[in-house]
Amino acid sequence: MAERVEASVTEGENTIEEREVGAMWELEQKLDQPMDEEANKLNNMYTEKGLSMLMLLRLSFQSLGIVYGDLGTSPLYVFYNTFPDGIDDSEDVIGALSLIIYSLLLIPLIKYVFIVCKANDNGQGGTLAIYSLLCRHAKVKLIPNQHRSDEDLTTYSRTVSAEGSFAAKTKKWLEGKDWRKRALLVVVLLGTCMMIGDGILTPAISVLSATGGIKIIKPNMSGDIVVLVSIVILIGLFSLQHYGTDKVGWLFAPIVLIWFLFIGATGIYNICKYDTSVLKAFSPTYIYLYFKRRGLDGWISLGGILLSITGTEALYADIAYFPLLAIQLAFTLFVFPCLLLAYCGQAAYLVNHKEHYQDAFYASIPNSVYWPMFVVATGAAIVGSQATISGTYSIIKQAVAHGCFPRVKIVHTSKKFRGQIYCPDINWILMLGCIAVTASFKNQSQIGNAYGTAVVLVMLVTTLLMVLIMLLVWHCHWILVLIFTVLSLFVELSYFSAVIFKIDEGGWVPLIIAAISLLVMSVWHYATVKKYEFEMHSKVSMSWILGLGPSLGLVRVPGVGLVYTELASGVPHIFSHFITNLPAIHSVVVFVCVKYLPVYTVPEEERFLMKRIGPKTFRMFRCVARYGYKDLHKKDDDFENKLLTNLFSFIRIETMMEPASNSSTYSSTYSVNHTQDSTVDLIHNNNHNSSNNNNNMDMFSSMVDYTVSTLDTIVPADSPHNAVSFSQDNTIEEEEADELEFLKTCKESGVVHIMGNTVVKARNGSWLPKKIAIDYVYAFLAKVCRENSVILHVPHETLLNVGQVFYV
Numbered sequence: 001m002a003e004r005v006e007a008s009v010t011e012g013e014n015t016i017e018e019r020e021v022g023a024m025w026e027l028e029q030k031l032d033q034p035m036d037e038e039a040n041k042l043n044n045m046y047t048e049k050g051l052s053m054l055m056l057l058r059l060s061f062q063s064l065g066i067v068y069g070d071l072g073t074s075p076l077y078v079f080y081n082t083f084p085d086g087i088d089d090s091e092d093v094i095g096a097l098s099l100i101i102y103s104l105l106l107i108p109l110i111k112y113v114f115i116v117c118k119a120n121d122n123g124q125g126g127t128l129a130i131y132s133l134l135c136r137h138a139k140v141k142l143i144p145n146q147h148r149s150d151e152d153l154t155t156y157s158r159t160v161s162a163e164g165s166f167a168a169k170t171k172k173w174l175e176g177k178d179w180r181k182r183a184l185l186v187v188v189l190l191g192t193c194m195m196i197g198d199g200i201l202t203p204a205i206s207v208l209s210a211t212g213g214i215k216i217i218k219p220n221m222s223g224d225i226v227v228l229v230s231i232v233i234l235i236g237l238f239s240l241q242h243y244g245t246d247k248v249g250w251l252f253a254p255i256v257l258i259w260f261l262f263i264g265a266t267g268i269y270n271i272c273k274y275d276t277s278v279l280k281a282f283s284p285t286y287i288y289l290y291f292k293r294r295g296l297d298g299w300i301s302l303g304g305i306l307l308s309i310t311g312t313e314a315l316y317a318d319i320a321y322f323p324l325l326a327i328q329l330a331f332t333l334f335v336f337p338c339l340l341l342a343y344c345g346q347a348a349y350l351v352n353h354k355e356h357y358q359d360a361f362y363a364s365i366p367n368s369v370y371w372p373m374f375v376v377a378t379g380a381a382i383v384g385s386q387a388t389i390s391g392t393y394s395i396i397k398q399a400v401a402h403g404c405f406p407r408v409k410i411v412h413t414s415k416k417f418r419g420q421i422y423c424p425d426i427n428w429i430l431m432l433g434c435i436a437v438t439a440s441f442k443n444q445s446q447i448g449n450a451y452g453t454a455v456v457l458v459m460l461v462t463t464l465l466m467v468l469i470m471l472l473v474w475h476c477h478w479i480l481v482l483i484f485t486v487l488s489l490f491v492e493l494s495y496f497s498a499v500i501f502k503i504d505e506g507g508w509v510p511l512i513i514a515a516i517s518l519l520v521m522s523v524w525h526y527a528t529v530k531k532y533e534f535e536m537h538s539k540v541s542m543s544w545i546l547g548l549g550p551s552l553g554l555v556r557v558p559g560v561g562l563v564y565t566e567l568a569s570g571v572p573h574i575f576s577h578f579i580t581n582l583p584a585i586h587s588v589v590v591f592v593c594v595k596y597l598p599v600y601t602v603p604e605e606e607r608f609l610m611k612r613i614g615p616k617t618f619r620m621f622r623c624v625a626r627y628g629y630k631d632l633h634k635k636d637d638d639f640e641n642k643l644l645t646n647l648f649s650f651i652r653i654e655t656m657m658e659p660a661s662n663s664s665t666y667s668s669t670y671s672v673n674h675t676q677d678s679t680v681d682l683i684h685n686n687n688h689n690s691s692n693n694n695n696n697m698d699m700f701s702s703m704v705d706y707t708v709s710t711l712d713t714i715v716p717a718d719s720p721h722n723a724v725s726f727s728q729d730n731t732i733e734e735e736e737a738d739e740l741e742f743l744k745t746c747k748e749s750g751v752v753h754i755m756g757n758t759v760v761k762a763r764n765g766s767w768l769p770k771k772i773a774i775d776y777v778y779a780f781l782a783k784v785c786r787e788n789s790v791i792l793h794v795p796h797e798t799l800l801n802v803g804q805v806f807y808v
């Protein structure tokens with residue numbers, strides 16, 4: 001009997017403890033809720049301005065210099081890389097030309113310009129832009145910092161899948177396992193890394209191919225001199241980047257325009273002079289005959305044919321710089337016809353001069369226009385490099401915003417076009433890589449092999465991601481998705497199987513570059529996720545904060561303290577660490593979360609979400625500053641003043657919305673303090689008497705309801721307020737004036753930015769690869785990358801770093 005009674009008492013105590021824990025958790029949730037209500041009431045009419053026809057033509061012209069330079073310079077080296085050992089039969093030239101024609105038709109024109117480029121995130125292209133689209137349509141992001149309030153942004157566009165549809169099933173499958181999310185991210189990062197490899201290889205092969213043309217006139221010139229001239233040109237190209245894409249585009253666009261006109265006109269001249277029968281290559285029959293005649297050699301030669309569509313992946317990454325319609329117009333009506341004429345003209349020349357396979361481009365040029373063409377070709381090669389360099393800047397910016405790349409300096413170079421940026425750190429790394437590749441290989445054939453490997457891998461990644469876009473975002477019928485996938489993979493896997501044979505002839509270079517880039521991005525993202533998880537698990541209990549009282553158990557000194565944190569809810573560990581070691585804090589405390597969302601931009605009117613934490617006497621607030629991956633922290637943004645202005649607006653509207661009278665205001669304040677003291681006493685009560693506990697739980701439940709209604713005030717900064725009587729206006733105005741005056745005084749006393757100077761270390765007992773990744777690779781990257789205070793332009797004299805060590 002005694003054992004039965006004891007067991008009954010124990011069960012009763014456990015039940016009571018569970019109820020207490022549940023009630024405490026409920027209190028925590030209600031005291032610090034997400035900012036859904038504020039976000040719902042932030043109405044904004046932000047829209048992109050339409051473009052006039054004149055502006056569209058201007059941008060189409062500029063796009064020649066930024067987007068199509070790489071694709072346009074391919075005629076310099078395609079036939080040489082296709083026939084590195086010479087041409088045996090004139091019909092082989094016709095077969096190769098037919099492959100080039102249909103490669104240009106299927107990949108750049110149909111697949112990219114009219115299908116893939118439509119899968120842009122409000123104008124942003126590249127693999128990471130596709131990843132952002134997928135993150136909005138499925139919960140695949142590995143950093144769990146998204147809230148429902150983010151979905152209320154005007155730029156957070158997405159479509160909803162019907163229950164039971166194929167898209168819904170795909171979404172559920174993708175969200176079902178963490179390894180699928182990680183696999184998706186690895187695929188995205190692989191494509192991004194290959195694009196960075198393009199940024200190194202494109203300038204090398206383009207400039208080296210163009211300057212090599214001088215050996216046609218001076219065959220005795222040393223190859224080392226050609227390499228030296230190429231390196232000087234590359235240094236000049238990268239030195240121009242800080243002027244910005246807008247200015248560089250205006251400088252380079254006329255060069256590319258002249259280039260396309262020259263190669264188109266030369267193509268017509270060669271067709272008419274040498275052999276008009278090359279136009280039969282438009283029949284796909286000659287593709288079949290080409291492979292039948294050449295066998296394995298013909299298949300391996302696809303690695304050279306592939307170079308005719310290099311620059312296509314840069315085209316997609318560069319659509320951030322120009323409207324899609326401008327890019328489509330420029331390619332369809334001008335670039336595509338000129339390229340077809342250029343290749344047909346070279347083929348017509350080679351049919352009759354098979355011995356000139358190494359220098360087909362320059363040899364086919366009439367002697368009277370050789371030097372003008374040489375100058376324009378060199379200029380066009382420089383411009384071709386610009387396309388990939390600009391695309392690399394865009395994807396690096398997106399990677400930083402996604403937490404997949406160390407923080408680097410990003411400069412906004414145009415007041416008119418927000419997508420045009422410059423990354424000084426990346427610029428010089430690309431320059432050193434280009435010089436190293438050019439000086440090491442000294443041979444455009446080996447660089448071409450490396451280039452082809454990088455290009456085809458980017459295309460394969462894009463195809464795989466497009467399958468998900470067509471299912472989850474566009475809701476295409478599975479038959480259409482299947483047709484697109486089969487056709488794309490058939491062409492691209494054919495190219496891939498050809499470049500595999502050239503891995504040992506230079507194709508290993510992009511693989512090494514991609515491996516290094518992937519290591520950097522994977523380690524950085526892994527540590528970023530672990531840091532966020534650590535902060536989530538170590539955040540401070542709101543009940544503990546409330547238990548400290550209005551003074552927080554500290555000396556409240558005049559001023560405003562901005563405490564930066566990764567968390568959009570809860571009190572960060574940095575705060576408790578700070579007040580434990582320094583028992584003083586500012587009179588006004590604002591927890592600031594700078595948050596990047598999977599959207600291209602957050603309109604300025606919707607940037608800040610404000611909220612009060614606890615009673616008014618605590619003077620504690622939360623601010624969530626939201627950014628898209630296209631948004632930049634410019635030096636003249638004045639982040640601090642904008643934040644405080646939004647805080648003042650929040651207080652004004654919050655005061656207007658409260659039912660107020662002199663008596664109720666004071667009694668409410670008293671009741672709030674009394675309630676939170678009673679609540680804290682109850683939370684720490686260890687009395688196990690069952691009857692007392694039941695009474696306490698009833699009292700606790702009632703206090704939870706009352707505490708929430710009084711402690712947690714959620715008011716959107718721009719919401720409309722309810723009308724109040726004239727008798728209450730004076731009280732509201734006085735209360736508002738008092739708090740605003742207090743805040744103004746605190747601001748004048750000084751604003752201090754409190755940031756965590758965090759050291760991340762691997763836990764004891766971690767496996768060796770993790771220790772190397774965290775303790776060495778990440779530690780090195782964190783040391784060389786830019787601090788958050790630099791990115792946010794925090795004045796050094798107002799910065800206070802709080803040292804912390806996170807074990808992951």
